[in-house]
Amino acid sequence: MSQQSTTYVLRGARPLGGEPADVVLRDGVVAEITAAGAADTSGAEVVEADGQVLLPGLVDLHTHLREPGREDAETVASGTRAAAAGGFTAVHAMANTSPVADTAGVVEQVHRLGQEAGWVDVHPVGAVTVGLDGERLAELGAMADSAAHVRVFSDDGRCVADPVLMRRALEYVKAFDGVVAQHAQEPRLTEGAQMNEGVVSGEIGLTGWPAVAEEAIIARDVLLAEHVGSRLHVCHLSTAGSVEIVRWAKSRGIDVTAEVTPHHLLLTDDLARSYDPTFKVNPPLRTAADVEAVREGLADGTIDIVATDHAPHTREDKDCEWGAAAFGMTGLETALSVVQETMVDTGRLTWADVARVLSAAPARIGRVDTGPAAQGRPVAVGEPANLTLVDPAARRTVDGAAQVTASGNTPFRGRTLPGEVRATFLRGRATVLDGTPVAVGEAVR
Amino acid sequence: MKHLLSTADLSKDEAVLLLDTAAQMAATQSREIKKLPTLRGRTVVNLFFEDSTRTRISFETAAKRLSADVINFSAKGSSVSKGESLKDTALTLHAMGADAVVVRHWASGAPYQLAHAGWLDAGVLNAGDGTHQHPTQALLDAYTIRRHLVGLRGGAGEGVGADLAGLKVAIVGDVLHSRVARANVALLHTLGAEVTLVAPPTLVPVGVETWPCAVSYHLDQTLAEFQPDAVMMLRVQRERMSGGAGGFFPSPLEYTRYYGLDARRLARLADHAIVLHPGPMNRGLEISAEAADSDRAVIVEQVANGVAVRMAALYLLMAGEDSAEGNDL
DSSP: OOOOOOOEEEEEEEETTOSOEEEEEETTEEEEEEETTOSOOTTSEEEEOTTOEEEEOEEEEEEOOOTTTOTTTOOHHHHHHHHHHTTEEEEEEOSOSSSOSOSHHHHHHHHHHHHHHOSSEEEEOBOSBGGGOSSSBOOHHHHHHSTTOOOEEOOTTSOOOOHHHHHHHHHHGGGGTOEEEEOOOOTGGGTTOOEEOSHHHHHHTOOEEOHHHHHHHHHHHHHHHHHHTOOEEEOSOOSHHHHHHHHHHHHTTOOEEEEEOHHHHHOOGGGGGGTOGGGOOSSOOOOHHHHHHHHHHHHHTSSOEEOOOBOOOOGGGTSSOGGGSOOOBOOTTTHHHHHIIIIITTTSSOHHHHHIIIIIHHHHHTTOSSSTTOOSOOSOTTSBOOEEEEEEEEEEEOOGGGSSSSOOOOTTTTOEEEEEEEEEEETTEEEEETTEEOOOSGGGO | OOOBOOGGGOOHHHHHHHHHHHHHHHHHTTSSSOOOOTTTTOEEEEEESSOOHHHHHHHHHHHHHTTOEEEEEEOOSOTTTTSOOHHHHHHHHHHHTOSEEEEEESSTTHHHHHHHSSSOOSEEEEEEETTTBOHHHHHHHHHHHHIIIIIHHHOSTTTTTOOOTTOEEEEESOOTTOHHHHHHHHHHHHTTOEEEEEOOGGGSOTTGGGSSSEEESOHHHHHHHTOOSEEEEOOOOGGGGSTTTTOSSSOHHHHHHHHOBOHHHHTTSOTTOEEEOOSOOOBTTTBOHHHHTSTTBOHHHHHHHHHHHHHHHHHHHHTOTTOGGGGOO
């Protein structure tokens, strides 16, 4: 654990959007919260935070860092730097790398690269099955016991489609309080699928990815989770029907959590009419009715968290025919802004709710909310100083080329979004100041 | 008109102009010397990412009859495999100074990307993209329908200046995978015709209820009640019925039984009704030999009309209305 000698006074910050206060960070923890203007600033670096909202550092349960294997699209260093710029202090790195993160060796490598980069805590996600092939369980226990301390397991990008294998995985991870994060996509119903199946796909002649292919798997999985008494996490839920099924499951007391991505909160399948592969993503952008349903689900707690599914791709994987392009879009640097636009500025979530859906709840699901490196904690004296300052009044126009991530495939390109991350602190050390990442890396270790 | 990407982009006036221009072009084709000087010195590239000898030679003939230089660029394979990317191909054609690019592509939307991605200045003419659109096929179908059902009936020559108001067209077969069906529904609707799609439910796209047409699962009922003036049979690919991603119908025999145009169904058509097929036909599957070879079938004429329609499209894209050579037909 690195410790940082600088004491910061965040002057006039509004914890969770409340009354302005001075917040003092010292020795990696929140040392003091006093009335605005009351903190002793001698020997401290003052961060003027007038009007800015102070949130716990954001925690992403669903990030693709691409390393090892596709360092041309993103590396652990570039991706985590982008995460810090987006206000994150922890990310869960998905397992669909090359080689796949299906052994203790690979997850420990990713974990170590995260520590070396120093921008955020990197928690590797372990593959559920060997090589993501959906045939036999990977060594989940070894990954859980490794230095990477894996608790979230996912074949994300592919669905654990075999019901028996899914049942075994749900059961097996109980031994170490793990969770299976399912990419819900019935494979036979989505062969060759390119976009949401509906009015737009029919018109523009792209093979459809029907909502039922997601909903059928979620329905099966919540029943399996109930049957074997396990917890289940549903990745990037995208349809109105999926919201209904999770709502029903929760009403039955089934231990299920669900996430929605920023892009599914804002964008619809109408964008495919441009045939611009920037808008090609899996699960696909859905209809306006689905967007409304996921917003409602997030507002009423059916959907527990927002996770980015940050999926960087090289230019050549996107500068081509829609049918040949890769699925995925970047999201780390726009997630908070999209949540502000769709949920806060519309009055559906408070900033305290934002802290829950982007920090506390994902940390709890990933079981990284306790111990010396705890994330997703309250903004309170004595807690680790993992914090994000956001200026909700700022507006900025998204430019993929100007982003920190190594890839330019942001679907929000050219959009003006509200809110800007002004500063991020990881255990009291600034990773972002004045809206700019602060050089870290080897120096801090 | 800078590009011809989708029949859904055409106004009624533009569609009628295309058909009327095609009629003018067709008239020149009965001359002893068929070649016109209109596009002399201009270059048309036939860019084919998917095999289609018929469509390619139709475009090639059309361009040559207008005296354009024609370059055939076969780019089979795709950027998925190790072929050159669409972007690099477009940049290459741009560098070579193509004036128009006729593109056939397996990927829906590829012509739209070529027209809008900024890789290329040339006009783009969609010669069929994935399961999206095939505008010149729909135009030649409309031209053929107009010639037979408006021109010959109303006595106004080839039907020049007319739309297709009041005509009823049944489009039968694999609508789901058909760019011909999509292109025809949009164009026939714009021209005022009434369209009924006939297909087994498995071959009807989700969302079809928003299309400007009716949908029927029963060919016999449609023939009896809708009483189409024209019946357009779509090609059914045999692989659609096999397993895997197929399985859209139980067997070719069953498909033919319910959706094939055979002698029995042919006999039920109104006297003036015509039969169209975009080719190539599966005789004995979607259309019987009796139907294909009957007097009602205008299938061979469709091919001839295809050249005239493609001449018209190339002419309007490349020479434009205000061209000095505009009257030089």
